[in-house]
Amino acid sequence: METVAVIDFETTGLSPALGDRATEIAAVLVQDGQIVDRYESLMNAGVYVSPFIESLTGISNAMVRRAPPAAQVMEAVADFVGDHPLVAHNASFDCRFWDAELQRIDRRRSRAFACSMRLARRLLPRAPSHKLGALAEYADLPATGRHHRALADAELSAHLLLHIEAVIRRRFRIREVSHALLCEIQCAPQRGLDRCVKNLRGGAET
């Protein structure tokens, strides 16, 4: 598959529309079945980190105050990601913050997000939960560090993506799993998924 960028945000809350801001971003590049590069940074958006969020993420107000400005970090991570297609776990969340933080520096997203959670719901329906941590345990993914820190979660999402790609190759007898195919599968109906993927591939098998 072409190189993809798996990203993860830590934030002050759930909605940029309500004033929540990013406190940390990580992006890892996945190429030829492995992580080949990493970017990680705390960022200072001048916002208050609540005790709940500090307890959840381990990111304190002092850590954010010492971090580089959010605009500087977003410029750097946007350059790092470049034009690679994007992946995130529950991508609707990260996509909202990605777009909102980019808009603040007058930049725009150029590629679509694929969502490892939506893919897991279709391809790993027997998992007891589709939370990132639960899927890591279910699929026996390698440990990557403290849950709810950006780099650890981005790397874990990358390992989950590689696991999902292996499931797709095995189940649908596909040699190369493109980002475009991931986007098609995540939008396909759960029932009739096999028929849908076969139609996408024109019925050709490797």
Place this chain on the structure above:
DNA sequence: TGCCAGGCCCTCTTTAGGGCCTT
């Protein structure tokens, strides 16, 4: 004062409601 998201997905649905998932 109290409350505040948003998209997906399933079902006891479709003129709706509630759980899941992200921080």
